Amino acid sequence: MEFNKITTCKGEVTIPGDKSISHRAVMFxxxxxxxxxxxGFLKGxxxxxxxxxxxxxxxxxxxxxxxxxxxxKGLHGLSASANPLDTGNSGTTTRLISGILAGQSFTTxxxxxxxxxxxxxxxxxxxxxxxxxxxxxxxxxxxxxxRITGKPLHSISYQSKVASAQVKSAILLAGLYADxxxxxxxxxxxxxxxxxxxxxxxxxxxxxxxxxxxxxxxxLYAIDINVPGDISSAAYFIATGLxxxxxxxxxxxxxxxxxxxxxxxxxxxxxxxITLLNVKESGEPTADILVKHSNLHGITIGGDxxxxxxxxxxxxxxxxxxxxxTTIIKDAAELKVKESNRIDVMVNNLSAMxxxxxxxxDGMIIHGGKQLHGAVIDSHLDHRIAMSFAVASLACEGTTxxxxxxxVNISYPNFYEDLKGLCK
Ligand code: S3P
Numbered sequence: 001m002e003f004n005k006i007t008t009c010k011g012e013v014t015i016p017g018d019k020s021i022s023h024r025a026v027m028f029x030x031x032x033x034x035x036x037x038x039x040g041f042l043k044g045x046x047x048x049x050x051x052x053x054x055x056x057x058x059x060x061x062x063x064x065x066x067x068x069x070x071x072x073k074g075l076h077g078l079s080a081s082a083n084p085l086d087t088g089n090s091g092t093t094t095r096l097i098s099g100i101l102a103g104q105s106f107t108t109x110x111x112x113x114x115x116x117x118x119x120x121x122x123x124x125x126x127x128x129x130x131x132x133x134x135x136x137x138x139x140x141x142x143x144x145x146x147r148i149t150g151k152p153l154h155s156i157s158y159q160s161k162v163a164s165a166q167v168k169s170a171i172l173l174a175g176l177y178a179d180x181x182x183x184x185x186x187x188x189x190x191x192x193x194x195x196x197x198x199x200x201x202x203x204x205x206x207x208x209x210x211x212x213x214x215x216x217x218x219x220l221y222a223i224d225i226n227v228p229g230d231i232s233s234a235a236y237f238i239a240t241g242l243x244x245x246x247x248x249x250x251x252x253x254x255x256x257x258x259x260x261x262x263x264x265x266x267x268x269x270x271x272x273x274i275t276l277l278n279v280k281e282s283g284e285p286t287a288d289i290l291v292k293h294s295n296l297h298g299i300t301i302g303g304d305x306x307x308x309x310x311x312x313x314x315x316x317x318x319x320x321x322x323x324x325x326t327t328i329i330k331d332a333a334e335l336k337v338k339e340s341n342r343i344d345v346m347v348n349n350l351s352a353m354x355x356x357x358x359x360x361x362d363g364m365i366i367h368g369g370k371q372l373h374g375a376v377i378d379s380h381l382d383h384r385i386a387m388s389f390a391v392a393s394l395a396c397e398g399t400t401x402x403x404x405x406x407x408v409n410i411s412y413p414n415f416y417e418d419l420k421g422l423c424k
Contacts, residue, residue: 001405001416003393004374006423008246008293013237013418015229017042018255019411020165020193021284023050023092025225027100028201029070030059030078031176034222038068040253041227044411049088053097053110056081072222075176080106084145087112089339089381089410092166094144095124096194099170102133103177104150109138111145115339115381118143124170127158131174131182155182155216162334163307165190168212172198172205175214183213188304191259196283197225228255228286233412235263235312236387240419241291242272243322243395249422250277251289262309264289266316270296270323296323298368302330310334313363314388317346320366321355322395329363339410340380349377349389353396374398383410390419 022042027050029036041047051061051068058079060071078100087093087110094112098121101108111117122142128135134149155178160167163186172194175182188210195205195212200223204215234254241249256264256276268274273292280286296319301309309316313332320327335342347359352375356367373396379386381404393400408415 001402003390003400003402005397006244006394008424009240009244009394009422010248010424011422012250012252013422014252015234015254016412016414017227018230019044019046019232020092020191021197021227021255022047023096024193024197025227026050026054026061026068026070027096028197028220029072029222030054030057031075031100032072032201032220032222033074034072036070036072036222037224038070039224039226041068042230042411044413045088045409046090046093046411049086049090050093053085053087053093056083056085072220075217075220078104081108084109084111087116087144089113089115091116091119094121095166095170096173098124098128098135098146098148099173101148102128102131102135102150102174103153107147107149109145109147116144120337121146123162123164123167127156127167127171128174130156130158131178133174153178155180157183158185160184160186163188163190164334165194169194172212172214176203176216176218178216181213181215183211185211188307189259190307191257193257193284200283228284229253230411231255231260231263232311234289235315236391236415236419238263238267238274238289238291239315239319239391240394240422242267242294242296242319243391245293247291247293249291251291254287254289256285256287259308262305263312263316265305266299266301266309267319269299270319272296298323298325298327298366300328300330302328302363306331311384314342314346314384315391317350317357317364317366318388318392320368321350321357321372321392323368325368327366327368330360331362333362335363338382340382340385342382342385345378345380345382345385349375349385352376353392372396374400377402379404379407381407383407383412387412387415390416394423
């Protein structure tokens with residue numbers, strides 16, 4: 001797909017539903033008694049993978065008037081699937097469902113696409129095995145395909161080496177089936193949607209500092225869920241507004257949970273003109289975000305803020321390329337094990353556009369402000385890479401060709417239409 005420089009970007013965009021919250025709504029709805037109604041569900045390929053996995057586990061899920069209805073069967077109502085589950089490209093589906101399957105009384109095999117088959121699963125195999133589940137990497141390489149045989153679980157107090165909501169959530173979900181309370185402590189706080197939503201369904205999950213604790217065998221009861229817009233998707237419009245001269249964009253209905261809002265904090269620190277409007281403080285707070293073109297400058301990004309913007313680092317790197325001065329991104333080695341190796345892929349693609357960027361062991365160093373030019377971009381079928389370079393192409397000279405551009409269907413199927421709708 002080809003992209004060219006635009007004059008400016010103005011208008012309003014409503015962001016589709018949050019991917020993390022959409023996954024969890026289906027999973028927890030399946031484990032609850034009664035029918036959970038989800039409005040604003042993200043119909044991206046990842047969340048559709050979660051739906052199809054739970055259908056295979058015997059849960060009725062239907063769509064009516066753009067709402068998703070999950071007819072839950074309670075904590076012990078899932079049934080064995082005749083065929084392996086296909087988690088597609090979705091790390092969240094793979095890791096969270098493993099926590100649930102660890103507590104079932106049957107065996108399940110699960111597998112995903114080529115990217116999923118390279119992503120590290122030792123991080124869930126270890127704690128779930130410690131809890132007593134039998135969980136095996138079928139090829140013996142600590143990746144999917146996995147074979148999981150649920151067992152009566154015992155609780156653990158687990159010290160996670162990585163700040164990962166997927167690891168934390170897998171353990172908390174297994175903890176629903178354990179004998180006594182189960183705790184996970186992380187090196188830095190990761191997104192807390194599981195804790196918030198499980199409590200809304202009637203579970204007891206406590207968060208104190210870096211530790212989340214779940215109590216076993218609650219009765220979960222169906223609820224109505226309004227999924228806010230995904231800040232990770234809003235990030236592309238935040239960057240567009242900031243880097244394309246003369247732009248002014250109102251991004252509506254964005255989730256601004258403090259465990260996800262690092263992109264807003266970083267964009268402001270880089271000199272971005274960003275205003276939050278219509279802020280609603282509830283379980284999952286939301287706001288409209290007004291962004292105006294700004295002269296950005298480089299900053300250093302590292303430490304505890306990293307988990308709050310981990311998926312936004314590709315687009316932050318694009319912002320840094322258009323900023324004056326140097327941006328250092330560190331403490332982000334997790335980028336290497338996302339849908340692609342996002343350090344290498346950003347370095348190669350931004351270099352191809354003429355940017356001065358160097359990869360490091362745990363991030364990248366970008367000397368911004370050089371004139372960028374169009375290039376052929378290999379997305380590596382990573383949705384966040386494709387969207388980041390579509391944005392980069394709007395403010396540089398020449399034509400940019402993005403290979404595998406259709407992979408945005410993972411998290412934002414209408415991304416290009418929404419972006420083009422604002423471009424002048
Ligand atoms: C997610 C957690 C993060 C994030 C991913 C979604 C989730 O992954 O990168 O896109 O919904 O829990 P990690 O837990 O691997 O950091």
